[in-house]
Amino acid sequence: MDCSQAKSLFNAFLDGELNGSLAAEFATHKLQCASCRRELALLEVMGHVLSTDTVVPELNADFTDRLMACALEPARPQRLWRRRVLYIGGPLAAAACVLLALSVFRGVPVKPETEITPQVLPFEERMDSPEAMLRQVEKARETHPESRELAALEDALRQRVAHIASGTEEGTKLLENFGKMTIMEILDSIQLDRPQEQQDAQPAANTSGVEHVPPADSL
Amino acid sequence: MMKSDPAETAAPQTRREEQELIRRVKRRDPAAMRQLIDLHKERLFAFVWRMVRNHHDAEEVCQDAFLKAFAALDTFDPTYRFSTWLFTIAYRVTLNVMRRRRGTATDIDLGLFADSGAGVEEQAVNSEEARRLKQSVWSAVDRLSPPQRAAVLLFYQQEQSCQDIAAVLDIPVATVKSHLHRARARLKEWLEPTWAEESNPGRIPRDLAG
Known part of the structure; x- marks a missing residue:
């Protein structure tokens, strides 16, 4: 040899x-x-x-408790978006309460984070274009200028508008999808980069030994 | 930050025990849900954290993965291990998080590179040479593409077979092997010059020799 x-x-x-x-x-x-x-x-x-070398950082001690609280709460149509708000919102809300209490003594006006609800954005409305969606978000920001979630959403939408304007194939697909999606679906797609959360939970099926050459950009 | 070894906390469970537990979770039995979470959370977190290298993101991915699994438990195919299915879901959520994070400033827990694998006691028995070696290996792993990194982590860290990795990543076994082999080639290419400079790579530092 x-x-x-x-x-x-x-x-x-x-x-x-x-x-x-x-x-x-x-x-x-x-x-x-x-x-x-x-x-x-x-x-x-x-x-x-x-x-x-299997040592990694430790999970937060209350991980199971927090997860159980989310798992046992009644399902809502906008569950994923709301959960994200709750997940980040829990500690933020606690911090906001402390700041508000302090501001009473110090006279500093502090506004808490706004939770994105159907009153802030009309979740079920369909949007023809990212520009239309952007206008809705801008409108919502006028009444809730302190919301960091809305600010992040506006940024994400502006990036998509730029992407579509660039005329790439991906941009064209984005544009096609916008015509069919509600605000809630767009919110989910922006948070997850794809709308169908169920797809994540499909059991793996293709595990045969059939040769499959992965795309070059994944290698 | 305190650290744990997930291999020490993972509890063994027979197939029948697992199926019974899942039946109870489907009935929304809180004790069973808690037990299922506790059985898998450490290993899952170890895998996800090695993928995203950010504590907050890793916890959020694990939380999402469990919630998606609970919500879709009726579609779970019991011919798979629950852990395989859970890792599949977590991997997809991880890819979404990484995609979302692309283009933004990378928020990596850099402090953990510096003393990878190091509680105070452990650090004491780790030689400087072994520490540098570990650090260079993990830094190289972080440069791999997500599918290659996942294949490497599942193969070496989680000790999964190529068949199981194929199920988790939802790709054919041959593709898993391709990812593994290309990953090894890349790691060798990146590590060889560093190791050649520092020491004789043919010699395993005493502290790593088990």
Whole structure:
């Protein structure tokens, strides 16, 4: 066995898939070739670090409690958007309460974060274009200028308008989708970059050994 | 920040116990929901955190993944392990978070690069050489594309087979192997010059040799 043959078997060796006479030939070459031995050692050390360095930061102690509270709350049509607001909004609301209490003593006017509700934005209305949606958000911002969520939404929409104006294929698709979507669906798509939350929960189906070459940009 | 080893907290569970637990969760039994969360949260968080490298994002992904799993439990195929299905959901949510984050300033928990794997006691037994080695490996892993990184983490950290990884990533087994092999090639390419400068990479530092 020469070096190029041995190198072509590195992955099979590391995946534990090398056996029989080929494994014996490979082991013999490894004994005789310092260069292959060194290259393989590097890959093995790398694998060793990846396997054994399992220490990560700790989850917050109240993770399960917070999750249980969300899981047991009654389902709402705008659940995902509201949940995000609640998730971030919980600590923010607590902080806002403290600031409001302090402002009473210090005379500093402090406004809490505005929760985005159907009163702030008409969730069920369909939007023909990002510009129309942008106008709705701008209108909402006029009455709720302090809302960071609305400000972020406005930024995201402006980016999409720019994307569509650039005339790319992706931009054209975005434009097509806008005609069919309600404000709520657009909000979800902006938060998740795709609207159908159910799609995430579909069980994996395609696990056959059929060769599938991934797109170049994912490699 | 305190750290934990998820491998130590993951509890073993038979297939039958898992199916019974899931039946109870479908009936919205709070104790069963809590048990299911506690069984999987540490391993899931470890995987997601290694993907996004941000504590807040990782917790939010885990929360979303559990909520989506609970909401769609009726569609769960019991021929899979619950953990495989949960990781599949979490992986998709992770990709969305990473896509959303693209173009914005990267908010990575940099402090954790510096002393990766280091409680005070652990740090004491880790040599400087081993620490640098770990740091260089994880920094290189962070440069991999998301599918390659996920394949590497599931293979090495979660000790999953290529078959299970294929189920989680929802891609064929051959593609999993392709991701793994390309990831190894890239990691070797990036790490070789650094390691050649610092030490003989053929020698595993004593503290890493197990």
